[in-house]
Amino acid sequence: MPRRFGAFLIFSLCNAAFFSLLRIAFYFANKPAEILGSAPITKAFFIGARFDLRAAFIFALPLGIVFLFPYKKWLKKLTLWLYTLAFAAIMLIYFVDFGYYAYLTERLNAYIFELAANTVTSAEMVWQSYPVVTLALALIALCAAFYFAFRALLNFAYSKQGKKRDYWFALIGLIIAAAFIHGRFSQYPLRWSNAYFSKNAFISALALNPMQNLFDTYKFAKGGVTFDEAKTRLYYDTVADYLGVKEKDAQKLNFERIITPPAKEKDYNVVVILTESFAYDKSSFNNPELQTTPMMAALAEKGRLFTNFFTPTAGTAKGVFTSVTGLPDTSTVKTSSRNPMIVSQHTLINDLKNYQKFYFIGGSTNWGNIRGLLSYNIEGLKIFEEGTYENVERNDVWGLSDLDMFRYAAKELSRTKEPFFAFIQTSGFHRPYTIPEEHGDFKEIKQDEDLLKEYGFSGNAEYNSMRFQDYSMGEFFKLIENQPFYKDTYFLIYGDHGLTVSSSKNTPKGIINLELTTNNTPLIVLGPGIAPSVDDKPASQADITATFSGLLGKPYRETALGRNLFDDSISRGAFILASSGAPLRIGFIEDGFYYVIWPSKEGMFKYRSKDDEKDYCGEYPKKCERMKTLAQGLYETAKYITFHNK
Numbered sequence: 187m188p189r190r191f192g193a194f195l196i197f198s199l200c201n202a203a204f205f206s207l208l209r210i211a212f213y214f215a216n217k218p219a220e221i222l223g224s225a226p227i228t229k230a231f232f233i234g235a236r237f238d239l240r241a242a243f244i245f246a247l248p249l250g251i252v253f254l255f256p257y258k259k260w261l262k263k264l265t266l267w268l269y270t271l272a273f274a275a276i277m278l279i280y281f282v283d284f285g286y287y288a289y290l291t292e293r294l295n296a297y298i299f300e301l302a303a304n305t306v307t308s309a310e311m312v313w314q315s316y317p318v319v320t321l322a323l324a325l326i327a328l329c330a331a332f333y334f335a336f337r338a339l340l341n342f343a344y345s346k347q348g349k350k351r352d353y354w355f356a357l358i359g360l361i362i363a364a365a366f367i368h369g370r371f372s373q374y375p376l377r378w379s380n381a382y383f384s385k386n387a388f389i390s391a392l393a394l395n396p397m398q399n400l401f402d403t404y405k406f407a408k409g410g411v412t413f414d415e416a417k418t419r420l421y422y423d424t425v426a427d428y429l430g431v432k433e434k435d436a437q438k439l440n441f442e443r444i445i446t447p448p449a450k451e452k453d454y455n456v457v458v459i460l461t462e463s464f465a466y467d468k469s470s471f472n473n474p475e476l477q478t479t480p481m482m483a484a485l486a487e488k489g490r491l492f493t494n495f496f497t498p499t500a501g502t503a504k505g506v507f508t509s510v511t512g513l514p515d516t517s518t519v520k521t522s523s524r525n526p527m528i529v530s531q532h533t534l535i536n537d538l539k540n541y542q543k544f545y546f547i548g549g550s551t552n553w554g555n556i557r558g559l560l561s562y563n564i565e566g567l568k569i570f571e572e573g574t575y576e577n578v579e580r581n582d583v584w585g586l587s588d589l590d591m592f593r594y595a596a597k598e599l600s601r602t603k604e605p606f607f608a609f610i611q612t613s614g615f616h617r618p619y620t621i622p623e624e625h626g627d628f629k630e631i632k633q634d635e636d637l638l639k640e641y642g643f644s645g646n647a648e649y650n651s652m653r654f655q656d657y658s659m660g661e662f663f664k665l666i667e668n669q670p671f672y673k674d675t676y677f678l679i680y681g682d683h684g685l686t687v688s689s690s691k692n693t694p695k696g697i698i699n700l701e702l703t704t705n706n707t708p709l710i711v712l713g714p715g716i717a718p719s720v721d722d723k724p725a726s727q728a729d730i731t732a733t734f735s736g737l738l739g740k741p742y743r744e745t746a747l748g749r750n751l752f753d754d755s756i757s758r759g760a761f762i763l764a765s766s767g768a769p770l771r772i773g774f775i776e777d778g779f780y781y782v783i784w785p786s787k788e789g790m791f792k793y794r795s796k797d798d799e800k801d802y803c804g805e806y807p808k809k810c811e812r813m814k815t816l817a818q819g820l821y822e823t824a825k826y827i828t829f830h831n832k
Contacts (some may be wrong), residue, residue, distance in 0.1 A: 191359055197249060206234070217388070237376065240369050295399055296527070385563070428759070443743075447736040453738075454738055455671055458734070459677065489713065490719050495727070497726075498727060501521060540604065542604050544595075544609070547570070550572050570595070587620075621654055679708075680707055686703060747820065747823070747827070779802065
C-alpha cells in the first residue's frame with residue numbers, strides 16, 4: 187500500500203475516532219438522571235459515529251488532493267500549518283458546543299451568531315460563566331499535540347517517493363471518502379433528520395455532530411428564515427378573531443384554542459391519504475371527458491367533496507409539513523422540514539392516545555428531511571418506507587409503485603386490532619411517470635395529444651401516470667372495504683399540491699391567471715355519518731388535523747391555524763403563499779374573493795369569474811381591508827408559531 191494512501195486513511199479514521207471520543211465525553215457530561223434505555227442510546231451513538239466518519243473524511247479530503255502532487259517542502263509546511271489552524275477551529279466549535287449545550291440544552295446552532303451580535307454582553311457572560319483561561323490552555327495543548335502528530339504523519343507519507351500507481355490508490359481513497367460522506371446505503375444521504383428518531387431531546391442531541399448542525403442551521407439563518415414578533419402583534423386581534431381565540435393576549439401572542447367537539451360513542455380510525463400532484467383542474471371533477479380519476483370521483487359520491495380546497499404552498503415536503511402541523515410552510519429557504527431549528531412541532535396527531543400510528547411512503551423519509559418532523563413529533567409512529575417493505579421491488583427513483591405500497595398498507599391495517607391513525611403518501615404521479623411491470627389489470631389509454639394539451643397535460647405519459655395513481659387508490663379501497671375496520675374509519679384524501687398550467691379546459695380563467703392551479707386540489711372526506719355532498723366554501727390543507735380531530739369527537743388543543751371544516755359556526759378561508767422564489771406572493775381566499783399581494787398585482791379578485799382582472803376593492807373597501815389584513819397577518823402569524831410550537 188502506498189504510504190500516502192495509508193496516511194490518508196490513518197488520518198481520516200483517527201479523526202473519526204477522536205470525534206467519537208468527544209461524543210462519549212458529551213454523553214457523560216450531559217446525560218440526564220432518568221434511565222433512557224440502552225437501545226436508543228446505542229442507536230444514537232451508531233448514527234453519531236456515521237456523522238463523525240463523514241466529518242473526518244471531509245476534513246481529510248484536502249489532504250488527499252495534496253497527496254496527488256509531487257513532494258514540495260513548502261507545500262508540506264503549508265499543509266501542516268493550515269491543517270493545524272483548521273483543527274483549532276474544529277476544536278473551538280466543540281468547546282463552544284459543550285458550553286452552549288450546558289447553557290441552553292441545545293447542540294451548537296446558528297443562533298450563536300445572533301447571541302454574538304451583542305459582543306460585549308456575550309463576552310462578559312462567557313468570561314463570568316466558563317473557565318476561559320483553562321479552556322484556552324487546553325485548546326493550545328490539543329493543537330500542539332495535533333501539530334506534532336500530523337507532522338509525523340506527513341513525514342511518514344513522504345518518506346518514500348510516490349509512484350504512478352499511487353494515483354490509482356488516490357482514486358480508491360476518493361471513492362472511500364465519498365461513500366462515508368454519503369453515509370447511507372440509499373439514494374438519499376445521511377441527514378440531520380436521522381438523528382431525530384426519538385422524541386427525547388437528549389438522545390437526538392447525542393446523535394448530532396456539532397459541525398454539521400452548525401452548517402445545517404446556518405443555511406436557514408443566512409436565508410432570513412425567522413419571524414417578526416412586532417408584525418405578528420400588529421395583526422394579532424384580526425387573526426385571533428378569525429381563528430376563534432377566546433383567551434386573547436396580544437402581549438403573550440396566545441393563539442391556543444381548546445376545542446371540545448361533540449363526543450362519539452367509540453374510537454374511530456383515521457386514514458389520511460396525501461396524493462402526489464392531485465390537481466383539481468386535471469381531475470375527473472373538472473374534466474369528465476378524459477376521466478383521469480374515476481376511482482376518486484366514485485369515492486367522492488360516498489362522502490363530502492370540497493371543491494375549493496387549497497394547499498397554502500406548492501411542494502410535496504411543504505404539504506407534508508402543513509398536513510402534520512396545521513401550519514403553512516413559510517420557509518423561503520427550501521422547506522421547513524429541512525430546518526433543524528424548528529424540528530420540534532406540536533401536532534394534533536399526538537392527541538390520539540392509545541392509537542397505533544403508521545406512515546406509508548414508497549420512497550425514503552430522508553427525502554426532504556421529513557423523517558425528523560415525523561419521528562421526533564409523533565409518538566410511537568411506525569414508518570414504512572423503501573427498505574422496510576418485504577418482497578417488494580423498487581419501481582423507480584421514487585421507490586415502490588403506488589400500487590405495491592397501497593397493497594402493503596391494506597394488509598398492515600387489516601391486521602391492526604387497536605384504533606389507528608395512518609398517513610399514506612403516494613409519489614407515482616411524478617416524472618419519470620413510470621408504470622410498473624406488475625400493474626394489475628390497469629390498461630394504458632392513448633389519447634389525442636392535442637386534447638391532452640387542452641387540459642394542461644404534457645402528453646400520454648403524464649395522463650396515464652395520473653390514471654395509474656387513481657387506479658392504485660381504487661385497488662386499496664377494494665382490499666379494505668370488506669374489512670371490519672372500514673365502517674369505523676374516516677378517510678381524508680387530497681393532493682399535496684396542484685400543477686402550473688398555462689391553459690386548462692373547463693378551468694376558470696382566474697384560477698390560471700392568478701396562478702392558483704398549483705394550490706387548488708380536491709379534498710374528499712368519507713366515513714361514519716358523512717352524507718354525500720359538495721362543499722364549495724374555502725378550505726385549507728392546514729385544516730386537515732383539526733378536521734379529523736373534530737370528526738373523532740375528541741377534545742384537542744389547537745396551537746396552529748387549522749380549523750374543523752365540519753364546524754358550521756366558523757367563517758372559512760384559505761391562506762395562499764408562493765415562497766419558493768422571488769417575488770413573494772401572499773394571498774387570502776374568502777367568500778369567492780382572492781386578495782393577493784404581489785409586486786406586479788395587488789387587489790381583491792373574483793378568482794372563479796370571467797372578469798378576474800377586475801379589482802373589487804373599490805366596491806367593497808371594508809371586505810378588501812379585512813382580507814388584506816388576514817393575508818399579511820396569517821403570514822406573520824404562521825412564521826411566529828412555527829418557531830414557538832414545541
